[in-house]
Amino acid sequence: MHAENQQKQSPILTAEGITKSFGRIQALDHVDFAISPGEVVGLVGDNGAGKSTLIKVLAGALMPDEGKISLRGQAVHFHRPSDARNQGIETVYQDLALAPHLTIEENIFLGRELIGGGLKRLTGGLDKKKMLERSLEILEQLHVKVRSMKSPVAELSGGQRQAVAVARAVAWGESLIIMDEPTNHLGVEEVEMVLDLIRRVRDRGIPVLFISHTLPHVLEVTDRIDVMFLGKKVVSLNTNESNLDEVVGWITGSKTA
Amino acid sequence: MLPSSNSRGGSLSTLMQDIGDWWTVFILALLVIVFSVTSPGFFSSLNFVNTTVSASNTIILAVAETFVIITGGIDLSVGAVLGLSGMVGADVMQSLLSYGDITALIIGLLAGLLTGLILGAINGLVVTVLEVTPFIATLGMLGIATGLTFLITNGTDIVNLPLELSTIGDAVLFNFLGVPVIITAVVLVIAWYYLRKTRFGKYTYAVGSNSEGTRRSGVNVKYHLFKIYALSGLLSGLAGMIIVARIATGSPLEGANDELNAIASVVIGGASLFGGRGTILGSTVGALIISVLVSGLVIMGVQPYWQTVTIGIIIILAVYIDQRRYRNRVLK
Numbered sequence: 001m002h003a004e005n006q007q008k009q010s011p012i013l014t015a016e017g018i019t020k021s022f023g024r025i026q027a028l029d030h031v032d033f034a035i036s037p038g039e040v041v042g043l044v045g046d047n048g049a050g051k052s053t054l055i056k057v058l059a060g061a062l063m064p065d066e067g068k069i070s071l072r073g074q075a076v077h078f079h080r081p082s083d084a085r086n087q088g089i090e091t092v093y094q095d096l097a098l099a100p101h102l103t104i105e106e107n108i109f110l111g112r113e114l115i116g117g118g119l120k121r122l123t124g125g126l127d128k129k130k131m132l133e134r135s136l137e138i139l140e141q142l143h144v145k146v147r148s149m150k151s152p153v154a155e156l157s158g159g160q161r162q163a164v165a166v167a168r169a170v171a172w173g174e175s176l177i178i179m180d181e182p183t184n185h186l187g188v189e190e191v192e193m194v195l196d197l198i199r200r201v202r203d204r205g206i207p208v209l210f211i212s213h214t215l216p217h218v219l220e221v222t223d224r225i226d227v228m229f230l231g232k233k234v235v236s237l238n239t240n241e242s243n244l245d246e247v248v249g250w251i252t253g254s255k256t257a
Numbered sequence: 258m259l260p261s262s263n264s265r266g267g268s269l270s271t272l273m274q275d276i277g278d279w280w281t282v283f284i285l286a287l288l289v290i291v292f293s294v295t296s297p298g299f300f301s302s303l304n305f306v307n308t309t310v311s312a313s314n315t316i317i318l319a320v321a322e323t324f325v326i327i328t329g330g331i332d333l334s335v336g337a338v339l340g341l342s343g344m345v346g347a348d349v350m351q352s353l354l355s356y357g358d359i360t361a362l363i364i365g366l367l368a369g370l371l372t373g374l375i376l377g378a379i380n381g382l383v384v385t386v387l388e389v390t391p392f393i394a395t396l397g398m399l400g401i402a403t404g405l406t407f408l409i410t411n412g413t414d415i416v417n418l419p420l421e422l423s424t425i426g427d428a429v430l431f432n433f434l435g436v437p438v439i440i441t442a443v444v445l446v447i448a449w450y451y452l453r454k455t456r457f458g459k460y461t462y463a464v465g466s467n468s469e470g471t472r473r474s475g476v477n478v479k480y481h482l483f484k485i486y487a488l489s490g491l492l493s494g495l496a497g498m499i500i501v502a503r504i505a506t507g508s509p510l511e512g513a514n515d516e517l518n519a520i521a522s523v524v525i526g527g528a529s530l531f532g533g534r535g536t537i538l539g540s541t542v543g544a545l546i547i548s549v550l551v552s553g554l555v556i557m558g559v560q561p562y563w564q565t566v567t568i569g570i571i572i573i574l575a576v577y578i579d580q581r582r583y584r585n586r587v588l589k
Binding site for chain 1: 450451454455456457459462463465466467470471473474475476533534
């Protein structure tokens with residue numbers, strides 16, 4: 001759907017020759033990756049193919065042994081997750097994202113609280129009003145409806161919690177949003193909601209890297225599908241020119257380059 | 258029970274939720290009524306002063322324990338740290354008497370607070386750097402501090418203290434307000450503000466709610482936990498110095514079993530030992546229940562040894578209720 005735009009857009013993030021070994025196991029073997037603004041890229045592969053190692057490298061959770069990452073044409077080096085976050089790369093983890101006892105706005109601003117002026121600046125007093133306003137704004141832009149901003153996120157449905165996690169990433173991720181299995185454990189309607197959410201994020205011009213085992217979801221929402229096999233990126237498929245059988249073939253290794 | 262200790266509303270509903278589970282307030286009122294009817298001496302101005310003054314310590318320790326328990330940890334050493342801080346403070350005062358009462362008083366007070374802060378910081382380091390579970394780290398500190406408390410004077414009391422000390426500790430304003438109560442009120446207001454209104458408080462809940470998620474959000478979880486245990490030590494030290502001031506004696510027996518009262522107060526106050534839940538006002542009501550119960554039992558002439566029996570049973574019951582509630586909730 002966005003295939004024609006993405007050809008013209010230069011990639012916002014490129015990774016070249018990313019290599020990472022754990023002892024004798026080569027988790028990533030000279031992997032190239034690129035993503036452009038307004039693009040949803042699916043990252044698929046069997047367990048142990050190197051998907052999560054790759055996203056950890058992109059999110060700053062792991063340092064590659066070799067290879068370079070550039071953001072907007074500039075070389076970047078991520079030593080820790082906060083380095084990647086400071087460059088606008090946000091990751092939505094499948095279960096670990098939210099603090100269930102905190103409210104939506106507290107979760108969205110967790111680790112980046114807005115501090116008020118005067119005495120509040122001195123004591124770390126929170127500017128609750130501003131955080132609430134900003135949170136509502138983001139939820140509205142993403143068309144996420146919640147019953148109450150006052151209840152802890154534990155009281156939301158699984159899909160709504162995922163929506164809050166996405167909203168949180170959208171609030172801060174201006175370069176890239178990585179979503180690790182965001183549709184796991186969700187009901188049919190909730191999956192639709194999350195996929196819609198991904199489209200809305202893309203329409204805001206923010207690229208999304210979507211990792212999932214559920215191939216129909218990947219085929220439904222992505223523009224491009226990168227397939228990993230035994231630590232290598234074996235193919236990058238245009239989603240609308242591909243189909244489930246082809247993707248499965250690449251994943252299982254029955255198709256090779 | 259209220260769905261959450263962390264929900265929001267207008268200031269009145271915030272206040273109501275802060276009080277936590279309403280049944281605790283009823284139990285407190287019930288205890289006061291029962292003891293007033295059964296024991297003539299209970300409902301008197303003198304006993305009000307005595308109960309609130311002795312509640313001060315329980316409340317301050319409960320505040321310390323509230324912060325720790327919300328993070329999902331526990332501090333078993335608050336009583337022992339209270340004891341050692343008091344003894345160090347009293348010992349410093351005694352040895353500085355020749356420099357003048359006021360000098361001895363101020364430096365001794367600071368020494369007591371510093372002792373608490375250092376012991377708490379050690380707890381924090383053991384929990385965060387050595388990664389020993391809070392239960393064991395603070396159990397170890399309980400043993401260490403208890404032993405050192407007796408070693409300072411070989412188990413004898415320190416009585417040679419500045420006269421001004423008990424003037425402050427024993428002063429009662431307007432016939433009902435003991436100085437320790439005023440100090441406690443100040444601690445409560447500051448603790449409430451920090452826990453509810455600041456980034457420090459938000460991190461405290463977040464760490465207890467989802468430690469790994471909080472870490473991934475860029476929060477330095479270990480540093481925050483270190484600060485929490487140091488704070489707990491500092492408050493225990495403050496409680497220790499208040500006792501020294503009140504009884505004008507450094508006694509190595511002070512603080513023994515006080516962690517029982519503190520933990521019971523916090524759990525009665527609606528905090529969860531699983532972390533993420535708890536409020537200052539809830540813990541305060543819990544501490545008042547414990548204090549009224551203890552004072553009432555004393556006035557009724559019940560043997561003091563029954564106190565820890567009662568409180569032990571209360572802890573087990575309160576935690577049992579918490580676990581039941583936890584299983585039925587979506588949280589985590």
